[in-house]
Amino acid sequence: MQHNIVVVHELYPELLATLQAEHHVTHFQRLGNDADRAAFRDAMAEADAFIGSNVKFDKALLDASPRLKVIASVSVGVDAYPLEEIQSRNIVLTNTPEVLTDATADTGFLLLMMAARRAGEMERKVRGGQWQASLGRTDFGVDITGKTLGIVGMGRIGQAVAQRGHHGFNMPVMFYNRSERPELEEAFDARQVSLETLFSESDFIVVTVALSEATRGLVDRNLLAATRDKAILINISRGQVVVEEDLTACLQDGTLYYAGLDVYEREPLAPDSALLSLDNAVLLPHIGSSTFETRNAMCDLAADNLNRVLKGESALTPV
Numbered sequence: 001m002q003h004n005i006v007v008v009h010e011l012y013p014e015l016l017a018t019l020q021a022e023h024h025v026t027h028f029q030r031l032g033n034d035a036d037r038a039a040f041r042d043a044m045a046e047a048d049a050f051i052g053s054n055v056k057f058d059k060a061l062l063d064a065s066p067r068l069k070v071i072a073s074v075s076v077g078v079d080a081y082p083l084e085e086i087q088s089r090n091i092v093l094t095n096t097p098e099v100l101t102d103a104t105a106d107t108g109f110l111l112l113m114m115a116a117r118r119a120g121e122m123e124r125k126v127r128g129g130q131w132q133a134s135l136g137r138t139d140f141g142v143d144i145t146g147k148t149l150g151i152v153g154m155g156r157i158g159q160a161v162a163q164r165g166h167h168g169f170n171m172p173v174m175f176y177n178r179s180e181r182p183e184l185e186e187a188f189d190a191r192q193v194s195l196e197t198l199f200s201e202s203d204f205i206v207v208t209v210a211l212s213e214a215t216r217g218l219v220d221r222n223l224l225a226a227t228r229d230k231a232i233l234i235n236i237s238r239g240q241v242v243v244e245e246d247l248t249a250c251l252q253d254g255t256l257y258y259a260g261l262d263v264y265e266r267e268p269l270a271p272d273s274a275l276l277s278l279d280n281a282v283l284l285p286h287i288g289s290s291t292f293e294t295r296n297a298m299c300d301l302a303a304d305n306l307n308r309v310l311k312g313e314s315a316l317t318p319v
């Protein structure tokens with residue numbers, strides 16, 4: 001049976017064609033302007049299903065989408081969705097766990113290595129014709145192998161980061177997590193510790209915890225001020241877990257040596273953000289899962305979820 005589907009995502013062409021063969025599809029790459037947003041709202045009035053990301057599903061939009069049965073999010077993080085409103089309307093929300101774990105953990109290590117070796121700064125020097133000026137002690141970075149790795153949120157991505165650190169870089173690992181995970185202490189020869197211990201005893205701190213009201217603003221000036229000499233903070237979860245103003249101040253006054261960020265309090269990062277003027281921060285534009293293979297797998301999983309719910313079956317990965 002044909003259903004009305006609204007897509008707000010750059011699905012890969014073959015998948016889009018498959019959906020179009022089976023359903024009536026209204027497709028937006030993104031909601032970039034008022035005309036797109038108005039057309040999107042019109043389409044949602046008749047939509048049975050939504051697949052995509054970066055759309056704010058507030059109460060007003062849900063009210064204006066009376067036929068909606070499934071929201072198939074092309075993301076693992078579901079912090080942007082009003083879960084109670086969605087549940088109260090019997091809409092199924094699905095996400096894309098597992099398939100993006102490795103790519104996101106790789107991005108964490110990419111940031112960690114770029115920050116440790118100040119790769120962005122050095123690359124800018126080469127491009128700026130300053131090769132000679134980048135050979136001295138003032139441009140040295142810090143070792144990676146054997147340093148202590150602290151992971152905030154030991155879920156799927158946290159464990160994949162731990163695996164890279166423990167097996168690839170011989171790093172002692174410690175982690176902070178909501179639930180007790182003794183089996184992970186064993187798997188990674190790791191210690192589960194308090195947030196305070198993690199911040200004061202790690203050389204690299206990687207934030208991979210999910211955003212919720214409990215974790216909003218979790219990493220603040222007090223924790224950052226307790227870090228070791230030349231400690232580095234990496235954030236690949238959500239910007240709002242870290243108080244960005246505190247992070248910026250600690251990078252500015254040298255309390256924190258370096259940061260590697262894929263996510264920000266507000267995205268896209270504002271052109272006047274103070275982070276942009278800091279040499280001791282590596283800034284990526286939320287590309288944690290942005291590889292061809294991973295994004296295709298995320299889209300496939302989201303489409304499978306959508307089709308299953310429309311057929312009356314249970315979703316593969318409901319939230």
Ligand SMILES: NC(=O)C1=CN([C@@H]2O[C@H](COP(=O)(O)OP(=O)(O)OC[C@H]3O[C@@H](n4cnc5c(N)ncnc54)[C@H](O)[C@@H]3O)[C@@H](O)[C@H]2O)C=CC1
Nearest residue numbers: 077104153154155156157177178209210214236237288289
């Ligand atoms: N930068 C990017 O492009 C990407 C970012 N992400 C972010 O990474 C997050 C984590 O993803 P997964 O590892 O797949 O999720 P997950 O659910 O497997 O892991 C989250 C971990 O955080 C822990 N946790 C939750 N609340 C906590 C609290 N209050 N205190 C301490 N620990 C707490 C959970 O126990 C769990 O171990 C996502 O929610 C998303 O925001 C995910 C993919 C890509």
Ligand SMILES: O=C(O)C(=O)CO
Nearest residue numbers: 074075076077100289
């Ligand atoms: O999946 C997520 O939560 C992301 O942030 C993008 O992949």
